[in-house]
Amino acid sequence: MFAWFKYLLWLPLWLALSLVGCGGGEGGQESSDGRPTITTQPAAQTVNEGSSATFTVVAAGNATLSYQWTRGGVAIAGATSATYATPATGAADEGATFAVIVTNSLGSVTSQAASLHVTLMPRGTVAGEVRTTDGAVLQGATVTAGAVSATTNSAGRYTMSVPVGERVLVSFSATGHAGTQRPAAVTASSSTTVNAQLIPVGASQAVNVAAGGVVTVPSSTAQVTFPANALVREDGAASAASVTVAVTPIDPSLDVNRMPGDYTTMVGSTATPIESFGAISVDIRDAGGARYNLASGRSATIRIPLSTRTPSSSTPTSIPLFYYNESTGRWVQEGTATLRGTAPNQYYEGTVTHFSVWNADQVIETVYLNGCVRNAANQPVANALVATDGINYSGTSTATSAADGTFRVAVKRNSQLTVTALANNLLTNTLSATSGSSDSTLPSCLVLSETAASLNIRLTWGELPSDVDSHIYLPSGSHIYYGSTGSLLSPTFANLDVDDTTGYGPEVVTVSKLMVGTYRYFLRNYSGTFNPGMTASPVRVELNLNGAQRVFVPGSGEGTSNYYWHAFDLMVAADCSVTITPVNTWSASQPAQPTQPSTLTYCSAP
Template sequence: MVRNYYTGDPVPNAAVTATTAGRGALETVTTDANGRFAFNAPGELERIAVNASANGFGDTSVIAGERLSWNNENLELSLLPADVTDTFNAGQAVALSVDGVDLVELDANSFVDSDGNPYSGNVTAHLTVIDPSGDPSRMPGGYEAIGADGEEGLMESWGAITATFHGEAGDNLQLAEGRSATIRIPIADARSPSQSPWNIPLFYFDQQDTIWREEGSAQKMEQNGEWFYEGTVNHFTSWNADVLYDAITISGRVVDEAGNPIADAIVRSQGQDYIGGSSTRTAADGTFSLQVRPDSELLISATRLTLSNTREITVGNSDTTLSEDLVLFQASVALTLTWGLNPSDLDSHLYGPANADGSEEFHLYFANKTEIYDDASINLDVDDTRSFGPEVTTVSRFPYPGTYRYMVKRYAGSGTISDSPARVELSIDGETQVFSPANAQGSEGDWWHVVNFVVDTNGSVTTQVVQEWNNNVGFLGLPSHQNTQTKQPIKSYAR
């Protein structure tokens, strides 16, 4: 399925292409009115990328895995809305600007059509700024790259842009031979401009070979109070300001609650003090090896169907083996909260009945991260205090009938929740929904009531979309064994 990244709305009429290294495009299809698509199964293949593009959005690419059977994969692709959509004549020089900064500058008569012929008609441009702070998956194609010396490795990012140009017939346009353009990539919010390098390599995403390739470099600049990397390119795709690093290897094992190894689980890393990530799959005995940046703080997560878990770890400068297995728990419901630089801290809060008759309620939040009732486990896997997130809440099953309420609170920092690109992704029984504060009703307050889960006496769960602002805390005033009606404890911030 193809969705709008921020709202979760389906994107119809998106072009979706499967490619594999060495063979190029396998098949191209178009999403239906519900944003859904399907490919014919080509059998077991190595390293497949699925690329999606749509009018009004930036392109994206997802690496579906090192091995893939189309019969058992349900792919979700999220498109970032374009920051600029503009139409101009190809005979004009043009600058595409975001927040007062010209991010793309083109000379007149710069384009050729898909056959290499000079193009002279109107051009429709889509320009999208990609800030992967807090959610590395915003970056097309992952973080595997090939340096200028031909060596493969992993990269960490300082930000990216995607620019696409189409002719009047909808065909893709490219820069003519001998033509170039100036691009400026805004430095990602998670990066300090003063601590960012003055010069940085540029990488472009090669959709045919499904990898980033180094080509050229960019220099740190400032304009109108905004910092960015400026460089020159001779073709358009997604361009990334990145640095390759010498990775270390984390080894470990993924098991279920009974200690049985889990094969073919997806294991991912996400940098907490850098922008980057990596992924792999477990072997038949549940073991895995994952490359990460040395001397870093990381999130390590693993998923297999409705099983999942996320762990925070710190690594040194040498290969390491996890001392404990990564245990996957049943997660019929998972809620992932991400946000931007400010407010600096948003918090996940889940409330629900703490006994069978509903006379008490629990409160799951940063000071109370685990609730267990009748073998039902409810966990706040991650609490982030340094901007961006993620915060991950998982529910193995709802233990009692009643209403369970999920809310987001602005805890610290300037600005409001809607000032930040906040986003809640709900996964329930294999289906995904996305919520944005832009769709919340009422006058904005510090509490964003996102969704309820209504559980009947048979254990059946109904998702109730709320999307309302609330200036009051989320308690119903019921007794609680956590005594959460009192003042919330002061959080400890690790900087």
Template sequence: MTKTQYLLSLAVAGALTLGGCSSGDDDEDGGGDDPPVMAAACADGVDNDNDGLIDLADAGCSDAADDDETDPATAVGSVVGTISDTTTGALIPSAQVRIGDVTGATDANGEYQLNNVPVGERVMLDVSAAGYETNMRVVDILEGQTSMVSASLLPVGTMEMVDPAAGGNVSIAGSTAMVMFDAGEIDSTASEVMVTLTDVDPGASPDNMPGDFMGMDGGEMTMIESLGAISVNIMDDSGNEVPLSNGSMATIRIPLSSRNANPDPTIPLWAFDESTGLWMREGSAQLVTENGESYYQGEVAHFSYWNADKRLETITLTGCVVDAQGERVSGVRIKSSGVDYTGTSRARSDSNGEFRIQVRRESQLTLRGESGQAVTNTAVINSGSANADITDSCLRFGADNEQPFTIQLTWGESPRDLDSWLYRPEGGHISYTNRGDLESEPFANLDVDDVSSFGPEVITVVRPRVGTYRYFVDNFSEVEPGISGSPARVELTVNGNTRVFTPPAGEQAGSTNYWSVFDITIASDCSATVTPLTGDVWSTAPPERPATPDESIPYCAAPAAIR
């Protein structure tokens, strides 16, 4: 039996892990067929009237789930998280983190905490570090609550000096990313200015993109799908931004980076607005293919992040979230992420534990819920051409005194099939051959398995045992470019924070098909210690277990509710 045949035999079981939904926002009303009156009157990024368009927010508006007695001038919340290098997974110390006037920095472990942040919707979390592109996350600050927000930073792709009078081209070795200046296009009398250029590569990791895949087009807020993005900055010798000359247009090339199998020949260009967290539509670009490499080429009048995007044709899913006892849970953050497209959207469950989320129609996507340090299972959804109700299968949390963790594997177009494996301390494993179960033993499950490029593959453990788990990746296709050449990316979310792992050197594609990634050791109080594996991590056979299996070891028990 081929692997595909084996997976098809599990289709009925896999279909039970459906999930929830949202509309590209983080609204409190959550939607449902009968949204509260306040939500209908107070549009905040949701398609409240089901006209296929996301409605704009009115200043001073609040949702139905907000406390009417709250004074927005004094209400505050907190934000905590980790900052890491998106290419290596290394945690970044001394990164600067800011929301408005509230500032902080990461410690030696790449962790930060911002306290007394004024409440608000769609506020911008700004993260910067020397040698990296600035990244920005859209955050909702809720009164008295702590939001868990981690971010990855992209190393600057290249830095080159350009003579404004003469012009010139700046490119990245091994990439089609490029910016081209004619003589006099840069508005500076200096003999040289610094130009930085970075390929954002959203197809490899959507979280490389600032914002939340929301754009503004002709006064309408809309969800967008990225087919590639770059960042360009021009600075003088004091670090100040340098504009283009009045009326000048520079030419940019954006490498095609998409999970979409049918890229558009002409596509709108969008520039990122750091003040609103929205992508603003400006101009267009043409798809060009040279020597087997594809890129979008267009002209721009200023610089920031530039994105080759298209508006999504969306439908609305209505879903729900429950706890371990099957009771509905309100206030849960829901995130969708495209599988066959590059885009995300957000929502929050309402007082009935239901939510609405807009997603691309006739597509495959994943859904997951988060609340505090707790996470739900990850569900795979195949959207149709019309709005759908999927409340017959809710996203599910584990018990309050448990500390779940999730592992997500993504990769490029080739190889077609990489597999996630997790050794369990009590014995056995989680993989496509033994997908597990979240509601009974082993309380761990392969939520998502992908056999057709990009991923994701997602493992969720809702009730960990005391002991050490070992995670590794198998190049099931056994072909080049292999795990490191693809490249693969692993994200571990535990204790509310996300760690990123990327493959090191030393792989022999087609031979050393196994990459040992990390061990995670769970203590009796559910605290977790993550140990990245080093040294001889590539092998021709599955790695050894970290310890002798013991079926008698207990489950951990957290001292207090984590949600």
């Protein structure tokens, strides 16, 4: 009896100890069988529209833990760590819920769902058009800014409402073309024009992931070499056996605007200008459209064709490599490249550990160019976007005019460049400038067009022929060219702003007030050389009119005796509506003047 009674006394204590030993994972304790437990649940987040929200979980378990985040119960591709950062948030993300499944070899547990609240920001309008580099309209191109997206219509145009910001990144993509991105200042008070020209993909080739391979762009030194087993899916999922690699060389010497971003890199906390000697875009996807990149610890070799307006005597033999960061819109230095090959087929070769757009760049030594923007009534123009374009280097920089119309923009020291400005979709004339070793001031102000009934024609070409000339006939019978440059402030209200005789251009014609009648624009191969001629140079004419942009390039028929290319005619009606007629004809002699109206008048927009 005594032994049995002692056993009864010890029973409650034994049961209590047993229960403690079998306890679950509540309060930060691991489960006794090693299955995962969550010690800190994901917390609800509130962020401003356009920002990213970050969710975090803390878990414990005896075996290695893995994570899979879900949104509304659906797994998020690539979200497989203890922390998940959303893409830029938009109105559609308001109220979304996020949870995470934590798993090890012994079991799994699902966290509580955390909600996301998005505070909407004031909005502004971004509009523009998307074309190819040869001027063709791109219908169906995708335009995105944060969480907002739009698709271009049959005219290549788009409009979308986006959160305001001093530096809104607008991205453009279209099938068969390399994507690009433009930063823009977006305000609630006005519409911001952001146009883009997309470069057709240079080469698209299947590559076996296990074997690796080489992708070369025809008629170019652009090339990418992949080692075996170097590519993985960016979202971490299992890789396909084969991927398609799209490689596109980017030539900034033809047009600096072909490059993504705005030619800036961060030096400490300061945005600093760079100049380019050529770039290459590499996009890798499988048949399902999933993006691929180099695996951790692997590398590939790239060749970037030498493309620059810089004289060959100043071309560096070794140069830093920069990649474009789509999240910040800045170029980031990483690695170096060496100049190889023989002119005119030289290229920069280097090694990279990931892919986006790679650029052979260098930070430039800058001085400040001071100037002012005024309207036709000589009043200051505030908040004008001032942009420079290098003549003897491939780079650009921007600034914004102050309340008194003045501006200060950083440019390459001891260089030649052009300066222009845009305000409320109205263009100024273009000034040519030469910077020195110290700060300087433009001799005259940039003059803003009186109305949207104005135009700007910009001619660029390659190194040869060295001299290609812009010519434009006016309805009055006047002929604007290097021998008669005109005036923007008095009849004819047309001017050859910039004349170039040493290759590349630009040559710029501005018309600040449109006459009723026909304008005829044509080019002359003043050098008289045809190796290459204007077609193969290649010549490119950009027409900016009413916030829209058209591009013209020569067609066949140049031969070795046709010195003149008639690009287009503009017919201006009394209400300032304009009909553009591409002509694209070659001749050995100067085109004829268009028929002049009986009475000369300037158009008036309703």
